[in-house]
Amino acid sequence: MERKRRGGKPPYAAKRKKKKTDRVEFEAPLQINSVVYSRWKVDSNLYACRVLERKQDAETGRWQYYLHYNGLDRRNEVWKTRDEIQTNVDPSLVTKPDKNSGHGSHGHSENIQQMRQYKKNVDAMIIGSHKIECWYWSPIPSEFEKHRVLHFCDFCLNFFGTQKELSRHLRICSLSHPPGNEIYRSEEDFGTVAVFEVDGEKEWIYCQNVCYIAKLFLDHKTLLYDTNIFLFYIVCEIDELGAHFVGYFSKDKFSIQNNLACILTLPPYQKKGYGRFLISLSYELSKVEQRVGTPERPLSDLGCVSYQRYWARTLLDCIERNNWKNMSLRQMEQETYISVSDIKETFESLSLIHWVNGEHVLCLSDQIIKQIRGRSRKKKYRVKPCQPHLLRWHPPEQNNTNEYQAGSLQA
Ligand code: ZN
Helix, strand or coil: CCCCCCCCCCHHHHHHHHHHHHHHHCCCCCCCCCEEEEECCCCCCEEEEEEEEEEECCCCCCEEEEEEECCECHHHCEEEEHHHEECCCCHHHECCCCHHHCCECCCCCCCHHHHHHCCCCCCEEEECCEEEECCCCCCCCHHHHHHCEEEECCCCCCEECCHHHHHHHHHHCCCCCCCCEEEEEEECCCCEEEEEEEECCCCHHHHHHHHHHHHHHCCCCCCCCCHHHEEEEEEEEEECCEEEEEEEEEEECCCCCEEECEEEECHHHCCCCHHHHHHHHHHHHHHHHCCCEEECCCCCHHHHHHHHHHHHHHHHHHHHHCCCCCCCHHHHHHHHCECHHHHHHHHHHCCCEEEECCEEEECCCHHHHHHHHHHHHHCCCCCCCCCHHHECCCCCCCCCCCCCCCCCCCC
C-alpha cells in the first residue's frame, strides 16, 4: 500500500536528509585527546573541548564523546553526540573561558591521564523530590556505574540502580532522620531545620554514603573513606515524613586546629544560606570547645567563596559590636574563634590592611562596609546563621547527653 506523504514536502527532501544521516554514520570517529568545539549549556557559546572518551552504541553504531571544556571546571564535562560537536571552526567564533566567572578550572592541573581516569561515572542522583545532575567522579562500587542515575533513600542514604529497588527499600527502611543525636533545631520562615551529629565509627555505612554523595559534587581533595575519625554534622529540612538531607560538614575528632574537614550543600539547596549556616555552626562548636578553629585546606572553590564571605561579615560585625575601637587581631580571634591567620587573610584579600606611620592599620571605608554587607542585606536567605541559644551540644568526649535525642522526631 502506498503511504501518504504528510505536509507539502517534495519526496526528494526526505531522500536528501537520509543521505546526509548516512554520511555521518560512516564518518571516522573522533580521536581521543583531539581538540574539538562544542556549545556550553550555560551560555550557548562555542568553546574548545578535549575528547576524553568515546563510546559506540551497539545497536545504532552512533558514537558519543565525553568532552572536557578547556579552562572550565570539570563539573561541566559532558557526553555529546557527533552532531553537537564541530571540528573546523573559525577561531573568532570560539569563546575564551572567563577564569573569574566561577566556572573556571581554579588552577587544577589538567593532566589528561587523570582526567580520563576520573570521568563522571554517575550522570544524576535522585533524592527525595530532586533529580540532581552530578558534577564529578565518585568511588561508588563499579556495579552501579552501568545505571548512570542513582536513586537514594533520603533518610539512610543507601542507593540503588533503579526506582523499583528503591521503592522496595522504602517499604522496609526504618529511618526517618540521620542516625545520630539532634543537636540543633530552628524554626525558619519556610519550616524547620535540624542538625544531627553522626559518629563516623558507629554509623560508618551511613557516613560512607555521605562521602559518596559529597564526592559527586567535590573535586578538590581526596575524601577519606575511613570515616572512623570523623563526626558528621548533617543538616536537614524537616516535614511530616521526616528529616531530609540538605548538606553536611565533617569534623576530625582528633584535630586540634581544624574545626571542619569537608563541607557540602546539595545543589538544589545552594545559595539559600546553608553554607553560611554550616560554617557558623562549626564556629559555634569551636566556641563551646573553647578552641580556635580553621577549616582543613585546600578548600573547594565554592567553599572558599562561602568562607571569605562569612569571615568578612563576622569580623565586620565584631568590630561594630566593639564600637569601631582599635582591636588587635588576637582580640578579634578571641571573640569570633576565627584564627588570626584567617583574619589576616580576609583583610588582605579585601585590601583593608595599610602601612601607615610605621604600623599596619585596618582601613574600613564606607564603600567596603557596604560591599561586605550588601549581598546579605539584599537577599533574604532560606535559613539564618546558627543561633547559639538553639544549640544543644557538648564536646563528645565530655558528655554525650545532648538535650535533643535521636528519635525525638515524629515520622
Ligand atoms: Zn533508607
